[in-house]
Amino acid sequence: MTDWDHQKSLELYSVDRWSAGFFSVNECGHVVVQPRGERGPTIDLLGLVKDLEQRGLRTPLLVRFSDILASCVEGLSDVFRCAIDEYEYQGCYRGVYPIKVNQQRHVVEEIVQFGGQAGVGLEVGSRPELLIALAILETPGALMVCNGFKDRAYVETALLAQRLGRTPLIVVDRINDLELIIKTSRELGIRPHVGLRARLSTQGTGRWVESSGRQAKFGLSPAEIVQAVERLRGEDMLGCLELLHFHIGSQITAIRAHKEALREISRIYVGLYTLGAHGLKLLDVGGGLGVDYDGSKTDFHSSANYSAQEYANDVVSAIQVACDEADVPHPDIVSESGRAMVAHHSVLIFDVIGADQMLTGCRPSPAADDEHRVLQDLAEVRTGVDGENLQEAYHDAVQLRDEATSLFALGYLDLPGRAKADHLFLHCCEEILRIVRTLDVVPEDLARLERDLADTYFGNFSLFQSAPDHWAIKQLFPVMPIHRLDEEPTRRAILADLTCDSDGRMDRFIDRDDIKQVLELHSYDNRPYYLGVFLVGAYQEILGDLHNLFGDTDAVHVRLDDEGGGYQVEHVVEGDEVSEVLSYVQYDRGTLVERVRRTIERALRRGDISLEESALLRKRYEQGLHEYTYLSRDD
């Protein structure tokens, strides 16, 4: 055993850099959750998983920590309150949560609950989301910002919500929305709260650059904004214009992009006010507040080079400066930071179901004198590897391996000979890699050895269901074992999921400075080995799909007990069973069972299957339809 300990694991997986204080590793080598931050109570994640398994929950398992959600929701209001105090800004902060980031009822309800004190409202981007907000948001005075494509039903519903004492702000996302709003409100006799969404010339940075800029899908150009003002004035409705909005895109990695956008939007705000829109009182800066998934604090696309506080300071000061210059009253500030509110609170836990370990560490038997020359040469390369000739040895080994492959194809080497050549080649590489790992500077052609020789660990999960952005937009999430962290992880691996899709794998991992192509893992010995994918609370659940018919995972909410120590498990949401995912693609359980039953009957009559076998098959089939779509460990 080496002198490995949990501290080394903390460092290896950069936990302190991405965890925002919510996760750490204890001396037993288990990940602990600190839902109320570093000084608060802790939950041993492995203990929790075992506990949940005893309650009948299964891996893959999504665990949501309500207290982390509360911390993030409150934290966002706090940074704005701080900035407002510091700059002696005259308006206040009114956050809204964009439902699309995670629409799960329990999540939205908790955000409304935790944000009650700070008056957190909701942002909706479609009619279905509007219907959620209308039912769920009861916080007095909280805003309901209504974005997205609108039809008459959408606008009517939003307007009528005012009669229930709600505060819907109907945002003109495209100039055509305006006529619909004017007409509908006149017919209902309800004066609307209107918002305008501006299309900025500033572009974001990172993956979503196209959410803003002149080609953006939503938003009014300066000419359209002026046109809207005149149209509203003509209808005697200019007083209804209360909010100016923009959204620069999600996961803005560089603070510079926010600063530029804020300067532009503040100038538009002041310009609107100067045009006579004196009902304006809200400036909505949209979403985009980045989450530092890899902990690098850079403008790399899974990170952000600024903190929430810096962002809030920039928002407040940019608006203040522009308003003060033009003698315009400070508006209340609205932000729609979804990702930053919910990313941290969910963790996906899955178990490893097997591993292909490339390097075995055991020596091949030496090549005998009567074996093929190519094998003897390979064995010689292997013994001759040293720090001085790494590249040469590697090139020789590659050449000999290729030669062995051709010899085999031409019939000059038999199958065992070919197998031995592969084995010897791997052994050369293993020896070279052992030395390469000690080097500060690695020659380019040897740099890929680590990846080429990596193990494949198979995880009981579907990437497409549970972390689709890793596949779709190459986003990185922190991934690490949740136990055995007091033990040195001696293997280097990539992760493969259960789907039959070669894209269903993770082979890019967060690292201190760059991206790692392999993840350090512990040697797999068939005992339960659990990995966690962290920071998956934003966007992943709803973007997930049913590739290979792997369905929703089990999910739970875990909340700390008020009187010290323990936790409570709330809102257990069972994942899909097989018959449910089959019904999404129009297979009816009853019909399937009936058809299989009839086929079995015929086989029985022909004598092709015994009664016992037929009973077992029927049992398996019928039970199978009720089972979890993921693998279960045979206990």
Ligand SMILES: *Cc1c(COP(=O)(O)O)cnc(C)c1O
């Ligand atoms: C998606 C979206 C958001 C959320 O953005 P985050 O980057 O998750 O904070 C906010 N506002 C609008 C209009 C959106 O479309």
